Amino acid sequence: MAMKGVPENVFMTTLDAAANWCRSNSLWPMPFATACCGIELMATASSRFDLARFGAEVMRFSPRQCDLMIVAGRVVMKMMPVLQRIWLQMPEPKWCISMGACASTGGVFDTYAVVQGVDRFIPVDLYVPGCPPRPEQLIAGIMALQQKVRKTGTVYGTEFAHRTTPTGPTPFDADELVRIREANDRLLVLN
Numbered sequence: 054m055a056m057k058g059v060p061e062n063v064f065m066t067t068l069d070a071a072a073n074w075c076r077s078n079s080l081w082p083m084p085f086a087t088a089c090c091g092i093e094l095m096a097t098a099s100s101r102f103d104l105a106r107f108g109a110e111v112m113r114f115s116p117r118q119c120d121l122m123i124v125a126g127r128v129v130m131k132m133m134p135v136l137q138r139i140w141l142q143m144p145e146p147k148w149c150i151s152m153g154a155c156a157s158t159g160g161v162f163d164t165y166a167v168v169q170g171v172d173r174f175i176p177v178d179l180y181v182p183g184c185p186p187r188p189e190q191l192i193a194g195i196m197a198l199q200q201k202v203r204k205t206g207t208v209y210g211t212e213f214a215h216r217t218t219p220t221g222p223t224p225f226d227a228d229e230l231v232r233i234r235e236a237n238d239r240l241l242v243l244n
């Protein structure tokens with residue numbers, strides 16, 4: 054609606070809306086692809102699906118420049134410290150998509166070695182179902198996330214206040230290794 058005294062090429066908005074419009078249209082994914090879902094993730098950047106149409110095709114393995122973690126595939130317990138470290142290295146504001154049944158729930162791998170949902174360790178904003186989800190599903194998920202960023206985002210990131218931040222992997226305890234060795238030695242002597 055034209056306002057009296059305001060030229061037609063002038064529009065007014067809020068700082069939050071302007072910032073979120075920019076953020077949502079320039080998502081920079083950090084791919085964490087560990088299994089078959091990763092192949093579908095790669096396909097989204099191909100010419101057939103062309104994720105560039107939504108401004109989110111710049112997948113680089115440089116966490117300090119990324120703001121969208123996409124976990125694609127099952128994550129084993131050994132990989133979790135790596136995933137957490139990468140997540141912590143990404144600057145705020147940042148979002149996370151859990152792609153596929155394995156990343157979201159462990160999928161068919163109901164074993165002690167496989168993480169039964171990455172949201173137990175890092176905050177997830179959006180889940181893409183499927184085994185594997187097709188590239189179109191991931192693109193639909195990214196578009197839904199863009200909507201979420203536009204609707205709920207704030208310049209100062211107050212929408213993340215409820216998030217619990219993982220503290221990251223605990224440092225390796227070298228003394229523990231010594232204690233285990235000593236205990237084993239004692240057992241050998243006793244036997």
Ligand code: SF4
Pocket residue numbers: 088089090091125126127153154155156160183184185186
């Ligand atoms: S959800 Fe299915 S396709 Fe994706 S990593 Fe698990 S087994 Fe593979």
